[in-house]
Amino acid sequence: MEKDATGVQGPGGGDAGGDPIISVRGLDFFYGPLQVLSDISLEIPRNLVTALIGPSGCGKSTLLRCFNRMNDFNGDARLARGSIRVGGVDINGPDVDPIELRRRVGMVFQKSNPFPKSIYENVAYGLRIGGVRRKSALDEAVERSLRNAALWDEVKDRLGDSALALSGGQQQRMCIARAIAVEPDIILMDEPCSGLDPQATMRIEELIQELKEQFTIVIVTHNMQQASRCSDLTAFLHLGRLVEFAETMRIFTNPSEKRTEDYITGRFG
Amino acid sequence: MRGSVTTRSFAKGRRSFRLGEAAVISGLRCATYVILLAAGCIFVDIVRKGAPVVLMAKPPFVHMEFLTQAPQTLHVFRDEAGVERRMGELDFREYRSRVGRDVASARSYPYAGGGILPCIVGTVLLTAGSIAMAMALGMLCAIYLSEYGGSGAFIRAVRLAILNLAGVPSIVFGLFGFALFVLFFGWDVSLLAGWCTLAAMVLPVIITACEESLRAVPKTFREGALALGATRWQAIWTNVLPHALPGMLTSSILGIARVAGETAPIMFTAAFVMRDNLPWQGLRHAGDFFFQGVMALPYHIYYLSSKVPANEYTRDARYGTVLVFLVLVLAMALGSILLRARIRRSHRW
Ligand SMILES: Nc1ncnc2c1ncn2[C@@H]1O[C@H](COP(=O)(O)OP(=O)(O)O)[C@@H](O)[C@H]1O
Numbered sequence: 001m002e003k004d005a006t007g008v009q010g011p012g013g014g015d016a017g018g019d020p021i022i023s024v025r026g027l028d029f030f031y032g033p034l035q036v037l038s039d040i041s042l043e044i045p046r047n048l049v050t051a052l053i054g055p056s057g058c059g060k061s062t063l064l065r066c067f068n069r070m071n072d073f074n075g076d077a078r079l080a081r082g083s084i085r086v087g088g089v090d091i092n093g094p095d096v097d098p099i100e101l102r103r104r105v106g107m108v109f110q111k112s113n114p115f116p117k118s119i120y121e122n123v124a125y126g127l128r129i130g131g132v133r134r135k136s137a138l139d140e141a142v143e144r145s146l147r148n149a150a151l152w153d154e155v156k157d158r159l160g161d162s163a164l165a166l167s168g169g170q171q172q173r174m175c176i177a178r179a180i181a182v183e184p185d186i187i188l189m190d191e192p193c194s195g196l197d198p199q200a201t202m203r204i205e206e207l208i209q210e211l212k213e214q215f216t217i218v219i220v221t222h223n224m225q226q227a228s229r230c231s232d233l234t235a236f237l238h239l240g241r242l243v244e245f246a247e248t249m250r251i252f253t254n255p256s257e258k259r260t261e262d263y264i265t266g267r268f269g
Numbered sequence: 270m271r272g273s274v275t276t277r278s279f280a281k282g283r284r285s286f287r288l289g290e291a292a293v294i295s296g297l298r299c300a301t302y303v304i305l306l307a308a309g310c311i312f313v314d315i316v317r318k319g320a321p322v323v324l325m326a327k328p329p330f331v332h333m334e335f336l337t338q339a340p341q342t343l344h345v346f347r348d349e350a351g352v353e354r355r356m357g358e359l360d361f362r363e364y365r366s367r368v369g370r371d372v373a374s375a376r377s378y379p380y381a382g383g384g385i386l387p388c389i390v391g392t393v394l395l396t397a398g399s400i401a402m403a404m405a406l407g408m409l410c411a412i413y414l415s416e417y418g419g420s421g422a423f424i425r426a427v428r429l430a431i432l433n434l435a436g437v438p439s440i441v442f443g444l445f446g447f448a449l450f451v452l453f454f455g456w457d458v459s460l461l462a463g464w465c466t467l468a469a470m471v472l473p474v475i476i477t478a479c480e481e482s483l484r485a486v487p488k489t490f491r492e493g494a495l496a497l498g499a500t501r502w503q504a505i506w507t508n509v510l511p512h513a514l515p516g517m518l519t520s521s522i523l524g525i526a527r528v529a530g531e532t533a534p535i536m537f538t539a540a541f542v543m544r545d546n547l548p549w550q551g552l553r554h555a556g557d558f559f560f561q562g563v564m565a566l567p568y569h570i571y572y573l574s575s576k577v578p579a580n581e582y583t584r585d586a587r588y589g590t591v592l593v594f595l596v597l598v599l600a601m602a603l604g605s606i607l608l609r610a611r612i613r614r615s616h617r618w
């Protein structure tokens with residue numbers, strides 16, 4: 001009922017997810033004078049996979065980076081209006097520690113970015129900087145994360161090798177393992193498969209299905225098949241506006257907006 | 270029709286055009302040869318004139334006294350057998366007391382005898398200290414500028430200041446150091462004053478190079494760390510600095526050659542013409558170490574070339590010093606290249 005009152009777009013009528021883990025209201029976002037997001041409102045439910053789709057440059061990455069305040073490091077970036085709540089807390093509020101926020105909201109980047117360290121040190125990185133020193137705790141977390149990321153069997157005998165020696169798909173799964181090692185609630189993925197071959201892409205998509213048991217996943221993709229294969233909800237952005245947000249099924253079979261239909265049928269983008 | 274088009278487009282170009290091309294290439298090549306020639310001439314000249322002073326044909330192949338003694342007055346004379354002998358001041362005195370009379374034929378040449386140990390020691394100390402100082406300060410400054418600075422008015426002013434500093438002639442640094450460190454701070458002509466002056470001089474080179482190597486570290490290393498909940502400093506310390514360090518050390522190589530070679534900044538601030546004690550000899554407190562002047566190779570060369578009467582003996586001493594100087598600078602540069610290679614091996618990306 002509150003949703004109706006404030007005009008927040010819930011997925012497909014509103015009863016899909018119960019209590020939303022991310023809730024965005026009336027968000028306007030600028031890079032310097034350039035407005036990149038206008039009046040975005042959406043609610044992302046727990047333990048589902050939400051896909052953000054839209055043509056290149058429409059602001060998907062920007063929106064994603066708002067969720068863990070990665071835009072803080074860009075001097076031009078400015079959140080002009082609106083609010084973002086994660087787990088009910090306004091993340092731009094005065095007593096929110098962005099460091100703590102980023103431990104709760106992990107991120108996997110478009111280009112896999114293994115650090116030039118060993119596989120073990122990569123996965124343990126988040127814990128180490130968080131102050132975990134005990135070897136047994138680190139060992140245990142590294143193994144658990146790599147198992148969760150479906151990489152353990154491939155690398156268990158060479159944890160000390162450089163992460164750069166892994167294949168592209170393995171690197172990206174290692175980055176996922178690195179993100180889940182700090183036990184976040186949410187994992188943001190910005191086109192995680194964009195540089196990968198179809199086989200590696202498929203493995204990551206399977207992984208996403210397994211991970212949604214434990215995590216809420218928001219994935220940016222400009223690959224429509226990927227969105228339809230692995231997401232539960234899909235938000236379509238165009239020119240910085242949220243055009244439609246609904247169950248993935250509905251977006252792809254019976255979108256209510258003409259622009260959505262044009263985009264998913266490949267008429268533009 | 271088509272065939273003819275293809276044939277024409279693959280036909281050899283006009284003769285004049287090809288000649289022009291050849292002229293350009295040979296022009297470029299000539300310019301390169303000139304550089305090679307200049308470097309070669311300088312090097313060969315120094316080695317040819319300096320090697321006989323420093324090296325010898327029989328073991329240990331090096332004139333050890335040239336590397337282990339202080340400069341002395343050279344005495345040239347004929348002994349009883351009529352053979353020409355050359356002796357430094359100390360040996361000559363001993364010889365004279367042994368023969369028990371004055372040596373009538375002796376002529377003396379100041380600074381042409383003995384060795385250059387105090388100059389080597391002084392240059393090594395000056396270089397190491399000032400590079401350490403400049404690296405420490407330059408790295409901190411570069412980190413601030415490139416990682417935290419942003420692009421505000423203050424940062425622009427700092428950048429302008431660095432640029433200006435880079436354009437200041439070294440003699441001006443010398444006078445500045447003299448006025449500030451030697452007179453105003455009352456440090457006298459001392460190692461510390463020399464370090465500070467030389468450090469101020471190389472700081473722009475080092476800051477610029479450090480900033481460049483920080484910028485060469487991919488943005489994804491920073492972002493990856495930050496997204497895992499690292500603070501900015503944690504991200505820099507664990508994920509940026511280790512990868513920027515080899516590049517920063519390269520900058521120190523450039524700095525070494527510059528610092529070791531400059532005469533002007535040290536001649537009012539740190540260099541003595543002559544000093545009997547080595548820097549660690551005759552200190553009353555450990556702290557006095559920093560407040561003593563030292564001899565230095567470039568200043569010694571300057572002094573030999575312009576302040577003492579020119580003759581074949583000072584010429585020898587000069588070229589010997591130049592050769593040792595060259596080898597020393599190369600050795601220090603080689604040292605930091607090796608260090609960089611080591612660091613790079615453990616931090617590759
Ligand atoms: N750091 C930045 N500074 C200025 N403009 C930016 C920056 N990043 C992205 N933009 C602009 O914001 C718009 C949205 O970018 P982005 O969120 O990356 O789109 P998407 O991920 O959907 O392709 C684009 O027009 C882009 O040019």
Ligand SMILES: [Mg+2]
Nearest residue numbers: 060061062190
């Ligand atoms: Mg993007």
